[in-house]
Amino acid sequence: MQQPQPNILLSVKKLNKEFNVSGGLLDQLSFQHGKLIRKKQSVKAINGISLDIVKGEALCLVGESGCGKTTVGRTIMGLLPPSKGTVHYRGQRIDNLNRSQLLPYRKHMQMIFQNPYASLNPRKTVATTLLEPVRFHFPEMSQAQQRQKVEQVMESVGVNANWGPRFPHEFSGGQRQRISIARALMVDPEFIVADEPISALDVSIQAQVLNLLMQAREDRGLTYLFITHDLSVVEHFGTRVAVMYLGRICELGITAEVFSSPRHPYTQALLSAIPKLGQSNLGRKSKHIKLKGEVPTPINLPSGCVFHDRCPHANQRCSNEIPELNNTSNGVQIACHAVEENRI
Amino acid sequence: MPLLSVNNLEVVFPLRTGLVTAIKDVSFDLEQGERIGIVGESGAGKSVSAFAILNLISKPGYLAAGSILFNGRDLASLGEEEMRQIRGNEISMIFQDPMMTLNPVLTIGTQMEETILAHKNMSRQEARKISVAKLKAVQIPSTETRLTQYPHELSGGMRQRVVIAIALLSDPAIIIADEPTTALDVTIQAEILELLLNLCNDFDVGLILITHDLGVVSEVTQRILVMYAGRIIEQGPTHQVIARPMHPYTQGLLGALPEKTRPGQRLNQIPGVMPTLQEIPAGCPFHNRCNQIQAVCKVDLPILGGTGSRAVACHFPLNR
Ligand SMILES: Nc1ncnc2c1ncn2[C@@H]1O[C@H](COP(=O)(O)OP(=O)(O)O)[C@@H](O)[C@H]1O
Numbered sequence: 001m002q003q004p005q006p007n008i009l010l011s012v013k014k015l016n017k018e019f020n021v022s023g024g025l026l027d028q029l030s031f032q033h034g035k036l037i038r039k040k041q042s043v044k045a046i047n048g049i050s051l052d053i054v055k056g057e058a059l060c061l062v063g064e065s066g067c068g069k070t071t072v073g074r075t076i077m078g079l080l081p082p083s084k085g086t087v088h089y090r091g092q093r094i095d096n097l098n099r100s101q102l103l104p105y106r107k108h109m110q111m112i113f114q115n116p117y118a119s120l121n122p123r124k125t126v127a128t129t130l131l132e133p134v135r136f137h138f139p140e141m142s143q144a145q146q147r148q149k150v151e152q153v154m155e156s157v158g159v160n161a162n163w164g165p166r167f168p169h170e171f172s173g174g175q176r177q178r179i180s181i182a183r184a185l186m187v188d189p190e191f192i193v194a195d196e197p198i199s200a201l202d203v204s205i206q207a208q209v210l211n212l213l214m215q216a217r218e219d220r221g222l223t224y225l226f227i228t229h230d231l232s233v234v235e236h237f238g239t240r241v242a243v244m245y246l247g248r249i250c251e252l253g254i255t256a257e258v259f260s261s262p263r264h265p266y267t268q269a270l271l272s273a274i275p276k277l278g279q280s281n282l283g284r285k286s287k288h289i290k291l292k293g294e295v296p297t298p299i300n301l302p303s304g305c306v307f308h309d310r311c312p313h314a315n316q317r318c319s320n321e322i323p324e325l326n327n328t329s330n331g332v333q334i335a336c337h338a339v340e341e342n343r344i
Numbered sequence: 345m346p347l348l349s350v351n352n353l354e355v356v357f358p359l360r361t362g363l364v365t366a367i368k369d370v371s372f373d374l375e376q377g378e379r380i381g382i383v384g385e386s387g388a389g390k391s392v393s394a395f396a397i398l399n400l401i402s403k404p405g406y407l408a409a410g411s412i413l414f415n416g417r418d419l420a421s422l423g424e425e426e427m428r429q430i431r432g433n434e435i436s437m438i439f440q441d442p443m444m445t446l447n448p449v450l451t452i453g454t455q456m457e458e459t460i461l462a463h464k465n466m467s468r469q470e471a472r473k474i475s476v477a478k479l480k481a482v483q484i485p486s487t488e489t490r491l492t493q494y495p496h497e498l499s500g501g502m503r504q505r506v507v508i509a510i511a512l513l514s515d516p517a518i519i520i521a522d523e524p525t526t527a528l529d530v531t532i533q534a535e536i537l538e539l540l541l542n543l544c545n546d547f548d549v550g551l552i553l554i555t556h557d558l559g560v561v562s563e564v565t566q567r568i569l570v571m572y573a574g575r576i577i578e579q580g581p582t583h584q585v586i587a588r589p590m591h592p593y594t595q596g597l598l599g600a601l602p603e604k605t606r607p608g609q610r611l612n613q614i615p616g617v618m619p620t621l622q623e624i625p626a627g628c629p630f631h632n633r634c635n636q637i638q639a640v641c642k643v644d645l646p647i648l649g650g651t652g653s654r655a656v657a658c659h660f661p662l663n664r
């Protein structure tokens with residue numbers, strides 16, 4: 001049993017998630033060299049993720065599509081059972097709980113999704129959608145108090161409380177995302193997993209919603225796991241950042257440190273690719289680090305370092321041995337043999 | 345004379361509730377080999393402007409006014425057959441979704457060859473040679489294998505490279521690219537943008553790049569058009585506009601970017617949302633979100649105008 005540490009809200013240890021994609025029995029069978037063989041295939045979506053989320057921080061999880069960000073978020077929230085590894089919330093193990101055992105944690109942990117269109121029930125008025133979690137988690141409140149709470153939270157996210165009787169389709173994308181934020185805030189959670197919450201929104205609306213999330217963090221002492229592929233948002237919003245590649249964390253540390261001096265070769269390539277205002281990273285004299293090839297499928301993971309066949313610094317050790325996350329001098333954790341050997 | 349001169353385009357869509365005007369008074373020039381960017385939030389009219397140039401507006405929408413002078417001809421007056429010759433030939437288009445261009449049931453080789461043979465009189469072998477050369481130009485490895493593959497066998501980034509190769513088949517004078525990298529990851533986006541930039545430079549191809557990403561326009565284009573509610577509200581050399589925006593909306597958009605504020609501080613935000621076509625207010629279309637508003641703004645529509653290389657549609661422009 002793990003000792004609860006006062007500052008650590010959520011602790012993830014050696015988390016793995018595989019998705020079986022073999023299909024039915026018939027799909028799994030094939031003839032090879034005259035023999036009938038059965039082959040199972042699985043997507044190794046995340047492979048040994050360990051991280052602690054400290055109370056009050058905004059930890060950003062960043063990486064390119066398919067690297068496993070959403071799977072981490074959903075596994076933490078108990079929406080997916082992990083294949084291996086553990087998730088502890090305030091020292092209590094939660095990854096092996098069933099739905100009803102998880103219910104008390106639903107009051108503390110909430111999730112916001114990328115697509116506010118899909119995550120709000122189109123047939124329910126906004127007021128109904130927002131009242132449901134309040135009724136469930138605050139049964140001691142009177143109906144009047146419950147309605148008052150809904151109105152308060154609506155106003156706090158910038159949605160006019162008089163619009164409660166309206167349906168989701170009557171709102172713009174930005175307003176719908178405000179409503180899903182309101183729904184998450186309705187139960188006074190302390191931890192929120194936000195999965196690409198502004199990615200579907202226009203720039204000027206992104207700023208509005210990001211400000212709202214920052215305001216909520218200050219006002220309510222919220223802790224975030226903020227999932228995004230947008231690096232400029234990470235730099236602005238994240239107190240710490242975890243960079244993922246192919247189901248593993250390559251670099252994890254204070255955002256300002258990682259952005260000012262990225263050391264993992266993948267982080268370096270990723271940051272060099274950000275299109276910048278008023279300067280040229282691209283073109284003939286480009287500063288952007290080009291990577292060989294493409295991200296391999298997570299069905300057959302590369303041996304050793306998952307990045308090795310694209311890495312400009314790879315050597316023999318990299319194709320044999322998986323690099324572990326190690327602390328470096330400035331407190332940033334990096335999973336790279338070359339960094340450990342001081343080659344880069 | 346500019347290579348392309350777009351004048352006062354107006355596109356309307358007849359809806360059940362009546363006619364709506366999607367773009368109005370859209371005018372700009374493109375010089376040979378010039379790269380311009382069209383930016384703005386979704387619904388601003390960027391795609392409709394591009395589609396209007398190529399007569400690709402989806403029915404029942406139509407071009408209600410304007411002219412599109414290209415090589416001395418007005419594209420707006422051409423019939424569908426003549427337009428088809430211009431499309432896959434002198435002006436190529438790249439879409440956000442590569443599958444708008446690619447046929448899922450044909451191999452890459454077949455579609456490239458047939459595209460060539462539709463416009464040029466040559467043998468299949470010759471067409472294949474050109475296809476290989478263009479795939480090499482877009483830095484696709486193992487070209488011979490690629491030619492035998494179907495689109496679904498390629499990654500998103502590789503598909504978009506193939507689409508660029510197809511766009512190059514006819515050695516076009518202009519490429520119109522509508523959010524070509526929006527669906528791609530940032531490392532792949534950087535490669536595709538760099539490729540487009542280098543190809544346009546090497547072959548003196550003009551580029552109209554449509555994007556909502558100000559970083560992307562800044563990296564790739566020389567001139568920028570900012571659209572809002574169906575109109576161009578500011579235009580000028582990209583780096584000047586980014587450094588010293590004249591329209592309050594342009595300033596607001598730039599100011600809202602996270603890199604414009606110290607980490608952890610509140611971002612500058614533009615209040616409200618862009619109006620839908622049915623609710624565009626009288627006077628300046630931006631007036632109910634503008635922090636510079638004065639009485640005249642609610643009444644008089646500001647017209648795009650200016651001196652030198654800059655133009656702005658605002659009664660009280662900034663950074664004059
Ligand atoms: N339900 C599922 N079944 C099979 N594969 C899945 C499933 N969910 C995710 N994956 C795969 O797992 C990998 C990680 O996906 P995801 O966590 O959604 O990545 P991200 O959020 O970083 O884009 C991807 O290869 C994805 O295709």
Ligand SMILES: Nc1ncnc2c1ncn2[C@@H]1O[C@H](COP(=O)(O)OP(=O)(O)O)[C@@H](O)[C@H]1O
Pocket residue numbers: 357366384385386387388389390391392393402403405620621
């Ligand atoms: N087929 C259509 N029918 C009706 N309205 C349309 C159609 N296509 C575009 N519009 C409208 O025209 C306006 C401009 O759209 P568009 O050019 O696609 O914007 P964007 O700047 O995002 O590319 C939008 O308000 C859109 O709703």
Ligand code: SF4
Pocket residue numbers: 264265266305306307308309311312313314315318323335336337338339
């Ligand atoms: S461990 Fe080796 S292959 Fe992996 S990132 Fe470091 S140097 Fe590159």
Ligand code: SF4
Pocket residue numbers: 591592593628629630631632634635636637638641646657658659660661
């Ligand atoms: S015309 Fe008036 S309302 Fe419109 S942008 Fe200029 S100052 Fe603002």
Ligand SMILES: [Mg+2]
Pocket residue numbers: 069070071
């Ligand atoms: Mg995801």
Ligand SMILES: [Mg+2]
Pocket residue numbers: 390391392522
């Ligand atoms: Mg568009």
